[in-house]
Amino acid sequence: MELKMMILDTRIQIVTICFFIIVYSDHIRNKKLPLLSNYFFSMMLFFTAGNLFFDLVKVYTIIYMDVVSPLINRLCNQLFYATLIMIVAFLFWYVEILGHNQKRMEWKKLTFSLLLLLFPMYMIVFGELNYYIEDNHVYAYGSMTDAFSLTVLIYGIMIIIDTFLYKDTIGKDNRFAIRLGVMVLIGGVVVQFFNHGLLTLGVTITLMILFIYLSLENPKEYVDEDTGTFNKRAFHLMMEEKKEADRSLILVSVVVDDLNKIQTMVGHDRTNHVLKIIGDQMNEVFQLEEHFHGKMMKQVYEFSMQHKRKKIRNTFLSSAYHTRSNVMTFLVEQPLESIQDQLNQLSMFIKEPITCSQYTIAIKAHIDVILTDVYKEQSSCDEVYEMMNYMANHNEARSDTNVHFLDEEIISQKMRYTTIENILRDAIANQGFDMVYQPIYHSKTGDFLSAEALVRLTDTTTVGFVSPEEFIPIAEKKGMIMELGQIVFEKVCAFARKKCLQEIGIEYIEVNLSGIQCMHPDLPSQLQKIMQKYEITPGFINLEITETAFVESGEMLQVNMHELRDMGCSFSMDDFGTGYSNLSRMAEVTYDLVKLDKSLIWPCFSEESGKANAILESVIRLLHQLNVKIVAEGVETEEMAIYLNEHGVTCLQGYYYSKPIGEEAYYNFLLNDQRGRLSLT
Structure with a gap:
């Protein structure tokens, strides 16, 4: 019982x-x-x-x-x-x-x-x-x-x-x-x-x-499926934990700069395996030194049996974090001087090819090191993460060393970056952009029959004038470029309608498109709505696309170009000579004009101009054979204007004729030019 x-x-x-x-x-x-x-x-x-x-x-x-x-x-x-x-x-x-x-x-x-x-x-x-x-x-x-x-x-x-x-x-x-x-x-x-x-x-x-x-x-929820390492969410949680404990941290990140290239070469799975190998190497380099420096942990380690080590390391001890698609990060709680050897080991590792399956892959990578004691201005873990991303992009182009430490200069640059980002957001919300126009001289008629529209951003309370070369990339990275492009295009159309530019003889206005705009499927419909709103004929609009954007945009660009060309818009290749110069791909798309960058023109007027002249003249002949109109940028002297005109370049743009000027100044410039020609007749 x-x-x-x-x-x-x-x-x-x-x-x-x-x-x-x-x-x-x-x-x-x-x-x-x-x-x-x-x-x-x-x-x-x-x-x-x-x-x-x-x-x-x-x-x-x-x-x-x-x-x-x-x-x-x-x-x-x-x-x-x-x-x-x-x-x-x-x-x-x-x-x-x-x-x-x-x-x-x-x-x-x-x-x-x-x-x-x-x-x-x-x-x-x-x-x-x-x-x-x-x-x-x-x-x-x-x-x-x-x-x-x-x-x-x-x-x-x-x-x-x-x-x-x-x-x-x-x-x-x-x-x-x-x-x-x-x-x-x-x-x-x-x-x-x-x-x-x-x-x-x-x-x-x-x-x-x-x-x-x-x-x-x-x-x-905290493990990245592709690499088997901890993910971005896990990283943020750990940062919150360490920050709350007021601990000094060192963030060591390995950034694979050419990850997209590697993925194209060996595929998605092997690329993830490369990242896993990097994460494993970071664990190997930092793990024991980091987590057994304390007396108690050291005693536990010495007491534990050898086969226990792997189990411990795979559970509660830190590991590498896959914090971005091309970034692996490790959190270190030791003084910087105590991990110099580990940084050197890691630096040597990323210089060597990585063996993955039957492939031996040479990677282009660098190491970013952030000391939270140096970056004391951060008020949240999100700001630390943003600094990591900024350093990953900022240091990609540097070749002086492959280990980069956060310093006051980078912090200052990041602060400016953030300031410009905020100015951009405010400008987009409040239409805070100005448009300027640089006239283009047509030597065959002696008239200024076109112009390039350029966007300007100025904030009088903080950084002042911001170059487009600085704020356009920020707009692209932060997802604001489509809104910015729409504002620019609407301002151009509104100005053309208000001043009746077509009626006073302007044949077309050039408007720049970024690479991201070129790839957006809604681009044709957006531009068409704006042109219809202001009753602008599509033939009045010439859309400029850089070489780099053309090569990187793929088939979507050609689809958009075909649709916009059917509406009546024309296209020009901007800054020819500065990008990929992929002539074979140029044959795939018909351009109405090509704009020669000043980097092709200015060397022709230096002391050693022989090779530069040969290159420029060959390019001009090639473009003429393709029956493409040519516009020369950066024309700053009479000598340049005469030389280019003699070689068949009849559309000239540069400070010799006019710097970029505001809307009213440009309109008055056109009226004065017309009065001048009338007085001569």
């Missing part, structure tokens, strides 16, 4: 333990971040394991009370209820940590929650405990169990309140998982309070752990 009773009472506990072992095994085999919340969750798992063990053992001790010492029997029940109390206490602290973005708890709340533990712990030690064995049921009851039930109820209410208080920092799905888990636990406690024979606490505790694990502690 006793054996049958024990089997009936322990069956559900054994199944629950098996289920918990599955969850716990999945937890320990996956990479985990050394976050404060992860520590509290691990403590919940620890006490849950103990609780399930004592839940099973106490059934045995109660059944065999005549054999087991009363002291042992009471101790097993005390440990069972004590571990339950600790589970809900750690759950409360866990939710508090999540609600404060990994920040430490407020001391008042921590003190209150600790004081709250005194009552149930007192009752566990001194409270009444009775045992019941009858009708295939085995359980304990008394003031000890009542105190436990009350404590769980109080903690449960506090946790649910927290999910409402921290709705801005704990996601909707996560809040639901926490509430569901707590309600299941409270439900189990209530059921067992009124029906002592149903031993459901182990099941409800395990279900609560499962809900939280799947929603909040799922390790896959």
Whole structure:
């Protein structure tokens, strides 16, 4: 009879333990971040394991009370209820940590929650405990169990309140998982309070752990699937943790500058494997030195067996983070001077080809190093991440060294970058751009029959005039270029309509397109709507595309060009001679004119001009053979104008004729030119 009773009472506990072992095994085999919340969750798992063990053992001790010492029997029940109390206490602290973005708890709340533990712990030690064995049921009851039930109820209410208080920092799905888990636990406690024979606490505790694990502690949320390293989200969480602890950090990033080229060569999977190899190398270089410098950790390391090292390194110790498509980052908590050897090792590593499958891949990469003590101006982890991205782009073109340290100069440049970005956003929101026009002289007629429209950005309160070469790339990177392009095009059309430029003899206005605009499928419809709004004939618009944009834009550019050309717009290749100069691809698309960059023209008027003359004359002959109109940019002297005109370049643009001028000045320039020609006749 006793054996049958024990089997009936322990069956559900054994199944629950098996289920918990599955969850716990999945937890320990996956990479985990050394976050404060992860520590509290691990403590919940620890006490849950103990609780399930004592839940099973106490059934045995109660059944065999005549054999087991009363002291042992009471101790097993005390440990069972004590571990339950600790589970809900750690759950409360866990939710508090999540609600404060990994920040430490407020001391008042921590003190209150600790004081709250005194009552149930007192009752566990001194409270009444009775045992019941009858009708295939085995359980304990008394003031000890009542105190436990009350404590769980109080903690449960506090946790649910927290999910409402921290709705801005704990996601909707996560809040639901926490509430569901707590309600299941409270439900189990209530059921067992009124029906002592149903031993459901182990099941409800395990279900609560499962809900939280799947929603909040799922390790896959922090691991990059492509490389197997921690992802950007994990990096942000770790940065928040370290920042809250006010720790000095060094961020070491390996930036693969030619990742797109590598992907084209060997494919997506092998490219990710290259990044994984880099991440593994960073782990190898930094891991042990970083995490065993403390005396306690060093003692643990020396005590641990050799085969434990890999397990430790793959769990709670830091690892490389895949923070951007072409960037792997490692967080270091040591002084800079202590990791110089590691930086040198890493520098040598990225200079050597990487073997991936049957490929040997030479990569172009550099290392960025950010000391948070140097970059003290950061007010958030997002700003640190933005600095990482800025350095990755800024240092890509440098060839003097492959290890770059954040310094005051870069910080100043980044501040200017951010300032210009904010000015851009404000200008887009408030139409804060000015348009200037540089007239183009047509030597065959002696008239200024066209002009290039150029956008200008000036902020009188901060940086003053901002060059387009500076703010256009920022607009492209920050996703503002389509709005900017639309504003520019609308201003050009509005000005042309207001001043009736077509009626006074202007044949066309050149408007620049960026590479991103060229690839946007909505470009033709956007431009068409604006031209229709201001009643501008498409033939009045000439769209300038740089060589680089043409080569990089792919088929979408040709689709857009075909659609716009069908409307009546014309096209010119801008800055010919500065980009890829891909003549074979030029044959694929018909241009109405090509603009020769000043870099092709100015060398012809230097002391050693022989080769430059030969190159320029060959280019001019080639373009004439292609039946393309030529515009020469950068014409600054009469000598240049005469030379170009003699070689068949009859459209001339430059300071010799006029600098870029504002709308009213340009309109008056045209009127004065017309009056001058009329007076001559």
